[in-house]
Amino acid sequence: MTVGYDKALYLLPFDHRHSYVKSLFNLDPPLSVPQVASVSDSKHLIYEGFNAAIEKGLPREAGGILVDEEFGADILRDARRRGFVTALATERSGSEEFEFEYGADFARHIASFDPTFAKALVRYNVQGDADLNLRQVGRLKQLSEHCQRSRRRFMFELLVPATEAQLQRLDGDQDTFDRDLRPTLMQEAICTLQNAGVEPDVWKVEGLAQRDDCQRIVAAARCDGRDTVGCIVLGRGADAAQVRHWLATAAGVPGFIGFAVGRTTFWEAVVGWQAQSKTRAEAVEHIATRLLDWVGTFETARLAGAVDAAGAVNILAGSTP
Numbered sequence: 001m002t003v004g005y006d007k008a009l010y011l012l013p014f015d016h017r018h019s020y021v022k023s024l025f026n027l028d029p030p031l032s033v034p035q036v037a038s039v040s041d042s043k044h045l046i047y048e049g050f051n052a053a054i055e056k057g058l059p060r061e062a063g064g065i066l067v068d069e070e071f072g073a074d075i076l077r078d079a080r081r082r083g084f085v086t087a088l089a090t091e092r093s094g095s096e097e098f099e100f101e102y103g104a105d106f107a108r109h110i111a112s113f114d115p116t117f118a119k120a121l122v123r124y125n126v127q128g129d130a131d132l133n134l135r136q137v138g139r140l141k142q143l144s145e146h147c148q149r150s151r152r153r154f155m156f157e158l159l160v161p162a163t164e165a166q167l168q169r170l171d172g173d174q175d176t177f178d179r180d181l182r183p184t185l186m187q188e189a190i191c192t193l194q195n196a197g198v199e200p201d202v203w204k205v206e207g208l209a210q211r212d213d214c215q216r217i218v219a220a221a222r223c224d225g226r227d228t229v230g231c232i233v234l235g236r237g238a239d240a241a242q243v244r245h246w247l248a249t250a251a252g253v254p255g256f257i258g259f260a261v262g263r264t265t266f267w268e269a270v271v272g273w274q275a276q277s278k279t280r281a282e283a284v285e286h287i288a289t290r291l292l293d294w295v296g297t298f299e300t301a302r303l304a305g306a307v308d309a310a311g312a313v314n315i316l317a318g319s320t321p
Contacts, residue, residue, distance in 0.1 A: 001148055001151045002228070003148075003199045003200075003201055003226055003228075003229060004201055004226060004227065004228025004229045004230065005153055005201040005202050005228065005229070005230045005257070006228040006229075006230050006255075006257055007061070007062065007230075007257065008059065008061075008062035008257055008258055009062060009064065009085065009202065009230065009232055009257050009258035009259075009260075010058065010059070010062050010063050010064070010258045010259060010291070010294070010295050010298070011063075011064045011065065011066050011085070011087065011232065011258065011259065011260035011261075012046070012049075012050045012053075012063075012064070012065050012066070012260075012261075012262065012265060012266070012287075012291055013065075013066035013067075013087075013234075013260045013261075013262035014043055014046045014047075014065070014066070014067055014072070014262055014266060015066050015067050015068040015072070015087075015089035015119070015262075016068075016093075016262065016263070017068055017070055017071065017089075017093035017094070018093040018094030019093075019094070020039070021039055024042070024270060024271065024274060025038065025039060025274075027039075036071070039071050040071045040072070040074075042270055042273070042274070043067065043071050043072050043075060044075065045269075045270060045273060045280060045283055045284065045287075046266045046269075046270065046287060047065065047067075047072075047075045047078075047079070048280075048284045048287075049265075049266065049269065049283070049284045049285075049286070049287025049288045049291065050063065050065055050287070050288075050291065052284050052285065052287070052288035053287070053288040053291040053292050054084075055288075056288055056292060057292065058291060058292060058295060059295075060083070060084070062085070062258065063084060063085065064079075064084050064085025064086060064087065064116065065079050065084060065085075065086055065087070066086075066087035066088075066089065066117075066119060066155075066260060066262075067086075067087075067088070067089070068088075068089045068093070068101075069088065069089070069101070069109060069113065070093075070101075073113070076088060076113045076115065077113065080113065080114060080115070085116045085117075086113070086115040086116050086117070087115055087116060087117035087118075087119045087155055088109075088110060088113050088115040088117070088118055088119060089101070089119050089121070090106055090109075090110065090118050090119060090120050090143065091119075091120050091121045091122070096123060097123075097132055097135065097136060098120060098121070098122045098123075098136045098139055098140065099139065100139065100143075106143070106146075107146050107150075110146075110150075110152070111150070115152070116152075116153055117152070117153045117154065117155040117201070117202065118143065118146075118147055118152055118153070118154055118155070119155040119156075119157060119204070120140060120143055120154075120155070120156055120157065121157040121159065122136060122140065122156065122157065122158060122159065123159045123160075123161050124136065124158060124159070124160065124189050124193070125160050125161060125162070125163055125166075125185060125189070126185060126188045126189050126192055127163055127165075127166065127185070128161075128163050137193065137196045137198065140156075140193065140196075140198045141196060141197045141198050144197065144198045144199050144200070145197070147201075148199070153201040153202070154199065154200045154201050154202075155200060155201065155202045155203075155204055156193075156198070156200035156202070156203050156204065157204040157234065157260075158186060158189060158190070158203060158204065158205050158206075159206065160182050160185045160186050160189060160206065162174065162177045162181075162182075166181060178206075178209075179209055179210075182206065183208055183210070183213035183216065183217070186205060186206070186217055186220075187216050187217060187219075187220045190203065190217070190220040190221055191220050191223070194220075194223070194224075194226075199226075200229070201229060201230070202229070202230045202231070202232060202257075203217070203221050203229070203230070203231045203232070204231075204232050204233075204234050204260050205217060205231055205232070205233065205234065206233075206234060206236055207233050207234070207235070207236065207238070207242070207243070207245075207246025207247075207249075207250070208233075208246065208249060208250065209245070209246070209249065210249065211249055211252065211253060214231075214249060214250045214253040214256060215253050217231055218231055218253055218254070218255030218256065221255065222255060229255075230255065230256075230257040230258075231250070231255055231256045231257065232256065232257060232258045232259050232260050233246050233247055233250045233256065233258075233259045233260070233261075234259070234260050234261065234262075235259070235260070235261035235262055235263060235264045235265070237262075237263040237264060237267070238264060239264065240264060240290075240293075243261055243264050243294065244293075244294075244297045247259055247261075247294060247297045247298045247301065248297055248298075248300075248301040249301075250298075251297075251298045251299070251300075251301035251302040251305065252301050252302060252304065252305025252308070253305070254305075258298060259294055259298060261290075261291075261294050264290070265287055265290040265291055265294070266287050266290075268286065269282075269283035269284075269286035269287045269290075270283065272286075
């Protein structure tokens with residue numbers, strides 16, 4: 001199967017598990033049956049918000065969900081039945097090292113839900129722990145090859161945490177790391193992983209402040225004939241203004257096909273519902289509105305970028321735009 005996915009992709013990710021259960025419910029595993037039911041119900045609320053967004057105009061062919069099997073199995077099945085794009089988390093939650101949630105049985109679990117994408121969240125810094133990186137690459141290559149054999153799409157969520165040495169050189173300034181160093185490390189990680197045989201169809205990457213950095217990421221993702229590989233922006237739990245900036249910056253760059261913004265979409269709504277300061281209907285409406293806001297931001301910037309590009313072509317051709 002040819003590697004790549006270049007259709008519009010607007011994902012609502014709510015595959016959070018360890019941090020979600022601890023922060024929202026103040027629970028530690030193992031959970032009781034009623035506790036599992038309560039967490040699962042909150043994820044149903046988020047899914048209701050997604051469906052409300054579909055009813056309000058979220059493009060059905062582009063909208064999709066990313067959720068976990070532990071608390072969202074029936075959601076995945078319902079979304080698959082209704083023809084939505086689905087992505088299934090394969091990584092063990094709460095682990096700094098990429099490991100399969102279900103170990104050697106990962107392929108059977110993927111097949112049982114038949115998702116559009118198998119997703120792996122990975123923390124990978126090319127200047128980090130070499131042994132850790134090598135172990136992760138081995139598992140990721142296994143997942144990549146499985147997706148190719150089973151003709152399933154592979155989504156790679158790339159997080160690049162700063163090493164202690166990198167932060168020390170920057171006087172501990174995380175913002176400087178994000179702006180000046182992380183984009184280069186992201187590009188190097190993509191190339192290193194590709195060279196090791198890890199071949200995602202979509203790279204889910206942290207937001208970038210500069211258009212030039214977005215262009216560099218696409219160039220890396222699409223190098224050596226990978227012309228239809230897509231990139232999407234993740235939200236990092238940032239505030240709405242920051243998310244809009246990241247989306248608008250990426251949307252004008254061909255190769256960025258959409259986004260996967262989770263906590264900034266649903267967190268306030270679920271917290272309000274949990275605290276009974278929002279009704280379920282109000283929480284659902286909040287999620288739908290936020291999701292449509294991201295779509296509007298991305299589409300407006302994408303269309304503006306297309307107009308600018310067309311104008312530049314016309315000028316180079318000697319005509320007026």
